[in-house]
Structure formats: structure tokens, C-alpha cells
Amino acid sequence: MSPDALKIDACLAALGAETFPRAYVDFVETLGIDQIMVFAIEDAGARCLLSFHYANAALAGQLASAYLDGCFLRDPLLPDLREASPNCIEVRTLEEITEAMDHDYRERFFDAPGLTAKSTVLAVGERLRLFVSLYCADPRSPDAGLSRLAGRLALMHFERAEGTGIPAALAILSRREQAVCVGILSGQKAEVIAADLGVAPSSVVTYRKRAYAKLGIASRAGLFAICSG
DSSP states (O other), X not given: OOHHHHHHHHHHHTTTSTTHHHHXXXXXXXXXXXXXXXXXXXXXXXXXXXXXXXXXXXXXXXXXXXXXXXXXXGOTTHHHXXXXXXXXEEEXXXXXXXXXXXXXXXXXXXXXXXXXXXXXEEEEOSSOEEEEEEEESSSSOOOHHHHHHHHHHHHHHHHHXXXXXXXXXXXXXXXXXXXXXXHHHTTOOHHHHHXXXXXXXXXXXXXXXXXXXXXXXXXXXXXXXXXXX
């Protein structure tokens, strides 16, 4: 079995489990991708389910926060995703939507961060409508067939994983990093979180710093932003 096939198999084995995000980003990396973003689009807004940049974690968090802060409404593919039928998996490239994209949107999400190519998978299941966006600094778009597979895997996982009580944006974190972030989101102080986890308050600070670095955020406000919705 090839290394790529092994990574796909690891994703399938982890569907619905907390180990999926790590297996998934390992698989996506084999596609030559620099950044992966997964957003669920709902009637009331959008949620970030996964945000990962392979070289710059902070950039992924910044772009996810900006997208959630109303920019998703300017996504030229939004009407298509909202109208798509269940069990739809469609791939769209940046070239197909460039003319429908306003200048400021293009500058913020592509030109400024140096992401020159993108494939977005419109993945619609029974409960979720997802944008699975694969970004490259290289001008070549990701392979369409493998992009479809990435979209299908994300949809299968997040439809199974919904309702776990952990915000999907935190899926990339370790279990303790997740627990610290959930405590922060609940308004708990470091001492309370530490007591719940059975660790020292200084350890909570360490887990928080690690979590924020992975999420590409710098504050509690950033945490609320990427977990909103």
C-alpha cells in the first residue's frame, strides 16, 4: 500500500473520532496544499470546523476569523452551496470564480497571504453544508479528483462528529488543549480549569499558549471568534 493510500486509510479509520483532524491534515499535505479550511454554512451564519496552515498557523487563524466576521457573505460560491442538493460533492477552482469576486475579498484572502491557487469543494450531506477549501502558494490548482476525496472525507467525518460538545474549530488540538479552551469559553479561571484537569495553573497557561499557537490566535477574543456560531 502506498504512503498516500495509508494516509487515506488512516482518515477512514478515524471518521467521527478526535484523531481524525490530525490524520486528515496529514493526508491533505500529500496533495501539495499549503492551507486547508473547512467551514459549515448555516442559515444563521458560518462555523469554522478546521483551519490549518502547514507553515504559518497564525495566518490560518487570522483568515478564519476574518471569514467568519461577515466575509463569508461575500464568498461568490455561497449561493451555489446554499442551493446544492444533499449528497452533492462539487469542485470549483479559483479561476472559475475570480470574476465574481470583489477586489477587497481577493486581496484579503489570496493576494496578501500569497495564496495563488485554490480549489473549493462544495460538500453537502444530510445535515451539513461545507466549504472545504484547499489553498496553494503554487499557481497550480490541486488535483480535482483528490480534492473531491478531501471534501468527501471532511463531510463524512463532521456529520458523524457533530454533537460531541467540543467546538469543531478545536478539533486540531490535543485533548488537554481542548479542555482548557472549553474552560475559557465557559468563563472559567485558570485555577478552576487546573483543578478540573488535576494539573497546576501554570500548566493551564502552557496548554493555552500551545492551543492559541495552533489556532493562529492571540487572545480570548480570537478564541470566541473562531468558535462562534
